[in-house]
Amino acid sequence: MRKIFKLMSLEMRKINFSRYINNSLAACFAVTGFLFFMLYIDREQFAASSTDFLFLIDSITRMVFIVFSGVLISKLVIEEYNDKTITLMFTYPISRKKIIISKLLIIIGFTFFSMLLSRIFAAFVLSMLNSNLGFIDSDITIPMLIEHFRNTILYDLSASGVSLVPLFFGMLKKSVRTTIITSVIIAIFFGVSNEDLSIGSFIGIPVTLSLIGIVASYLSIKNIEHKDIS
């Protein structure tokens, strides 16, 4: 386990990870700003309910960070193949599986925390603005938000799991483009289907989605020790 953490830290060093943290902060602010203008400008025609409000925050942040994880998959996995640096990595005395797993853990962990923290940030900032400007129909209280996040944290985990699906398609042809396109498609699908998820507490859907992600990443690395690396 210590070895995996060590590998993760080396991976992060290789891609200059602080850049990705800054970018995800920027994305988080951008999402919050976008949602504010959307809700504020439309307040006359369409005053959002608190359910709409939370649904919007959840689906948009998740969509953004699913695409973000596609970028990370490209950088951490696909580009190592394209730049042939993977031939360097695979001549080190380290199991190929461990190398790839350390990369995937970074992607899942980063996506999960970005989603969760961005949602929390957006919800608290917007509800604060709402208490002054009043663009949401009903009152939003702090206990209500805490309750909401406690109920939906599992969906962040499932979204992070499903965000690994592009790895499977990207690895087929080692293509950055395929990876990003797949993650955009998944993001849209996830955003659309989110309506049921954010209100329901049905455990089956998030578990299924993360299973898909896990199976997809398993399929993309299961033969890694037998494969020719050119």
Place this chain on the structure above:
Amino acid sequence: MEYILRTHDLGKSFHGGHVVSNVNMNIKKGEIYGLLGPNGAGKSTVMKMILNLFKPSQGAVEVFNETLTNTSYELFKRMSAIIEYPIFYEKLTAMDNLDLHCEYMGYHNKKEIETALNLVNLKNIDNKPVKNFSLGMKQRLGIARAVITKPELLILDEPVNGLDPVGIIEMRDLLASLNKEYGITILISSHILAEIEQIADTIGVMNNGYLVEEVSMDSIRENNAEYIELETDDAGKAVYIIDSELNIKNFKVLDTNKIRIYESGTSQNQIYKKLMEKDVSITSINTKSASLEDYFLSLIGGGKNV
């Protein structure tokens, strides 16, 4: 004899086409083994199989007396390699690249980084990302990276590509001294004979995926000694004199007026004087150094790239 690396009927095919077939290579501990062959002979493929990057379609690689399997990761602590061209994380600096290498190799004596950089004579690298390096600098950096950990086996695929003539000589000296001082066994490939004939102890010649010859440089030198080539108008008479008067038996008549004398200990002068004495006119006479090139060309069937 202790071998550090052997291959047993090693073969590799891609989509049914054989790229490497039945290669039986034997690399002794402590030697420099030169793998020679034209482009596309299968040298890099063999090296990739040794490094586990390619999986053999047939046969096996035995390194440090262990058969290489898909999960023989521990063996890789003891070797380093550069295949085709040195690969780096181009956006990182040279120091970062070397530091990461040590981390991944599990090697913690970071002082050796400085030593290795001095060894390859790489200066003024400061904080430039590697992508700004010339190919020659990358080659040097690649060698530096490969030798930091003082591996037991060093595998270099065409390491002098991109080096200037001075760099090539420096590299040759460096490899020789790594071999002598640290006892590092080196497997080096090239398509240029001159590059390795001076440092190699053993040479393996590959052509069309086969290892057509594996021979020690000593025995090559012995078998390909110098010869004297003379041209004369009267080959018949010259042969008679060489044979009976000079008592030289080891010679060959090439065409109607060209004779090659292989016998050791004969001087050009002596032959010249004798023939002049007997009134045989000589158009030219000179000593030619052993043409290793001819030898290798004959092995690979008249290929043009050696």
